[in-house]
Amino acid sequence: MSVERVEPAAHLRGSLRVPGDKSISHRALLLSALASGKSVISGLSRGMDVSATRTIVTQLGALVRDEDGDVVVSGPSNGLVRSPRVLDCENSGTTIRLLCGVLAGLEGRHELIGDASLSRRPMDRVAIPLEQMGARVIGVGERRTPPLTIEGHRPLDAVDYLVPQPSAQVKSAILFAGLSAAGTTTVRERVRTRTATEDMFAVSGVTVRSANDGAGRIVTVQPGRPQCRHWRVPGDPSQAAFFAVLAAIHRDAALEVLSLDASVERVGFVSVLQRMGARVELVEHGTITSLRAESSMLHACEVHAHEIPSVDEVPILSVAAAAASGISVFREMSELRVKESDRFEGSLRLALALGARAWTEGDDLFIEGLGTAERFSDFTFDATLDHRMVMAAAVAGCAGRGASILGAETVASSYPTFFRDLALLQ
Ligand code: S3P
Numbered sequence: 001m002s003v004e005r006v007e008p009a010a011h012l013r014g015s016l017r018v019p020g021d022k023s024i025s026h027r028a029l030l031l032s033a034l035a036s037g038k039s040v041i042s043g044l045s046r047g048m049d050v051s052a053t054r055t056i057v058t059q060l061g062a063l064v065r066d067e068d069g070d071v072v073v074s075g076p077s078n079g080l081v082r083s084p085r086v087l088d089c090e091n092s093g094t095t096i097r098l099l100c101g102v103l104a105g106l107e108g109r110h111e112l113i114g115d116a117s118l119s120r121r122p123m124d125r126v127a128i129p130l131e132q133m134g135a136r137v138i139g140v141g142e143r144r145t146p147p148l149t150i151e152g153h154r155p156l157d158a159v160d161y162l163v164p165q166p167s168a169q170v171k172s173a174i175l176f177a178g179l180s181a182a183g184t185t186t187v188r189e190r191v192r193t194r195t196a197t198e199d200m201f202a203v204s205g206v207t208v209r210s211a212n213d214g215a216g217r218i219v220t221v222q223p224g225r226p227q228c229r230h231w232r233v234p235g236d237p238s239q240a241a242f243f244a245v246l247a248a249i250h251r252d253a254a255l256e257v258l259s260l261d262a263s264v265e266r267v268g269f270v271s272v273l274q275r276m277g278a279r280v281e282l283v284e285h286g287t288i289t290s291l292r293a294e295s296s297m298l299h300a301c302e303v304h305a306h307e308i309p310s311v312d313e314v315p316i317l318s319v320a321a322a323a324a325s326g327i328s329v330f331r332e333m334s335e336l337r338v339k340e341s342d343r344f345e346g347s348l349r350l351a352l353a354l355g356a357r358a359w360t361e362g363d364d365l366f367i368e369g370l371g372t373a374e375r376f377s378d379f380t381f382d383a384t385l386d387h388r389m390v391m392a393a394a395v396a397g398c399a400g401r402g403a404s405i406l407g408a409e410t411v412a413s414s415y416p417t418f419f420r421d422l423a424l425l426q
Pocket of ligand 1: 023167168169312335
């Protein structure tokens with residue numbers, strides 16, 4: 001396990017591009033592999049999570065090559081084929097869950113494995129709906145943690161399924177399976193989660209409809225095969241969130257993150273930061289959105305999980321809360337416990353390591369901030385195989401008094417050049 005030392009930065013200036021959006025990258029690879037013929041992906045994330053998906057689609061029969069900075073995917077004309085190999089999803093929940101949806105509609109049996117982090121994550125949330133559609137999914141214990149065996153079936157039965165937890169991965173697994181179902185598949189969600197799957201299905205010529213339903217949404221998909229596309233992947237807003245908080249809590253910073261996906265389910269963290277008094281804004285230039293952020297005085301606020309549907313930005317917002325004045329509360333955060341690590345415990349541990357007072361009540365996390373990042377302690381933090389915990393700790397160390405991060409190499413799951421990009425701003 002490597003230890004990365006982050007020193008405090010005297011000032012931070014400049015603009016940067018973060019990696020291509022991870023959610024869109026996984027889906028671009030899967031849709032291109034399912035299509036017949038050649039698709040091009042520009043701006044694909046080079047993180048290891050997306051590489052895992054890339055390797056697996058080649059094992060299922062697609063050809064993938066790099067060409068002039070783009071990635072070219074040739075989907076087999078007769079469709080993906082069963083792979084006799086064990087499919088290694090590494091650290092990536094999106095890979096394993098979306099793939100379950102794809103493999104559910106492919107005749108034959110597949111084995112899926114992951115690293116120690118993924119092997120702790122519940123797959124019953126995808127297994128249950130996919131079994132209702134006619135696939136078999138075997139995992140370990142009641143929560144069906146990996147390794148998984150999935151036995152596909154074609155055609156699958158169409159279902160009408162209400163997803164019990166807010167999860168874009170679960171919604172997407174069912175929608176991918178719906179491509180191989182006999183009839184209309186309907187997915188209902190109580191809280192609107194990111195729409196990359198529905199949006200990209202529509203662009204691929206798949207018949208998909210989506211309608212708001214109170215705070216949630218109803219999505220229907222017809223069986224069909226996606227068409228080849230040229231996918232252009234925008235920057236990942238969840239990565240931009242680290243630089244937004246870094247600029248906001250640092251005493252001398254002005255940063256810009258260029259070319260982002262700014263879909264509404266992804267940028268809830270911007271409104272939260274603005275509510276805390278941060279000088280952070282999304283700036284549109286035609287169809288492209290950038291994020292600008294500068295040094296700010298933050299005050300506490302209350303954040304509810306539905307404002308940030310996949311709760312990806314809570315670890316970094318808890319660093320903002322630790323630098324703010326007053327008591328912030330993050331409500332209904334149970335989903336944080338089943339991410340790459342237990343981020344509920346990790347965010348608490350990080351706030352405490354910074355010297356803030358922090359505690360939990362049920363699924364709510366409370367952080368009493370120190371009023372400024374300059375009062376953060378120099379701290380040591382174990383990132384527990386979680387890329388977002390690495391970056392949250394690094395931001396705190398850079399704006400505060402330094403940090404030593406154990407297991408920092410995990411950052412490569414989503415952002416292999418994070419530490420280099422951070423250094424370039426100083
Ligand atoms: C993702 C959905 C989110 C998020 C993950 C990527 C996706 O998980 O945490 O990093 O690409 O669908 P949920 O399934 O919990 O929403």
